[in-house]
């Protein structure tokens with residue numbers, strides 16, 4: 252294409268974005284993709300979601316939300332107005348101006364990044380790719396992914412980045428279940444392969460989101476996300492280690508943290524718990540350590556925090572066993588009721604949940620298990636289906652364990668009814684009784 256033609260390409264796309272006539276595509280309609288689709292629909296764009304999972308596209312088209320932060324009433328309004336539709340067919344890319352890629356990026360068992368979802372999504376996009384498109388990767392990944400892995404795939408079409416098409420990385424920072432910060436008001440960092448790409452990406456997000464933070468490259472944007480999540484993972488690792496130390500020397504770690512948090516500068520509280528969960532904090536730092544290993548740098552903080560956090564389910568199970576022993580009941584044959592199995596409070600996500608590790612370890616020690624979770628009606632443990640029981644079952648068990656501190660639980664009732672409680676979240680703060688054992 253001539254220079255004049257490429258200038259026109261950029262201007263046409265800018266016009267379409269600024270006038271909200273751009274047809275927005277979201278690939279991967281999960282916890283990240285669906286809320287993003289809704290924000291762009293709210294801003295007046297026509298949004299097409301593409302997902303391989305037929306059940307999800309059917310539910311979106313029926314206005315039936317499966318993401319906690321998106322009420323079905325909101326989704327169905329946009330579907331009825333024709334502003335959101337979903338498909339499994341990548342041929343839809345032909346009619347799109349922009350695409351945000353929000354597919355999973357798990358780790359393999361060996362803790363190597365699994366790029367297969369991103370690669371397969373891009374292979375499909377490339378088949379229908381055309382000039383004048385903006386492509387933004389949002390999946391969390393190692394620094395270099397956008398320019399090293401995606402760019403060559405799109406450039407193979409003969410189109411030139413920064414001229415005929417625009418490529419960016421923008422880390423997704425959504426915090427499911429957070430009532431204050433959601434997709435629309437979490438500042439959006441975006442970095443492009445070229446300055447023109449960054450500008451296009453920033454223009455795009457500024458149409459629907461409150462604050463956009465442009466950075467100089469895709470690598471910086473990729474690294475921002477890994478710094479944020481590594482910071483969190485390491486600080487949780489530190490406080491988990493402090494919790495184990497406090498336990499050994501008989502100090503209430505929760506009281507220590509609460510008092511330390513009164514310092515108005517230089518301290519930010521993190522809290523111990525039964526282990527890391529979710530799709531981000533336990534996984535993302537290993538993207539960084541995998542990448543830096545190739546550059547000859549061992550990510551020692553990450554490895555250490557990963558080890559300490561990985562010990563927490565064992566620590567919790569030992570605490571349960573000791574508490575039962577003190578009550579004259581061996582763990583083998585005891586009835587143990589788990590309160591909360593999602594990986595964090597007030598959400599339904601079970602991915603990497605430490606509750607599953609705690610339950611599996613208890614099962615292996617011969618305990619008989621039940622659970623209550625208002626957000627997780629059933630789960631599979633070691634091939635066995637378990638169903639959530641009413642909270643009152645905690646009162647019949649030999650030990651109740653608060654693993655996830657959902658707001659819906661009636662903690663006063665639990666404290667009053669249960670014979671023995673192990674509280675891994677300080678959910679029973681202020682309730683002092685010999686039958687409550689805290690982390």
Ligand SMILES: NC(=O)c1ccc[n+]([C@@H]2O[C@H](COP(=O)([O-])OP(=O)(O)OC[C@H]3O[C@@H](n4cnc5c(N)ncnc54)[C@H](O)[C@@H]3O)[C@@H](O)[C@H]2O)c1
Pocket residue numbers: 278279280281282283284301302303304307353354355356368369371372389390391392423424425426427530531
């Ligand atoms: N969930 C979070 O809180 C969160 C927060 C920040 C960042 N992230 C990151 O965002 C990315 C997406 O996470 P998520 O939680 O939304 O995952 P998710 O599993 O909820 O959703 C991903 C969706 O992508 C679909 N998919 C998989 N392969 C596909 C393909 N080739 N083509 C089209 N669709 C495909 C799946 O069917 C699924 O619906 C991950 O990289 C994650 O690390 C997640």
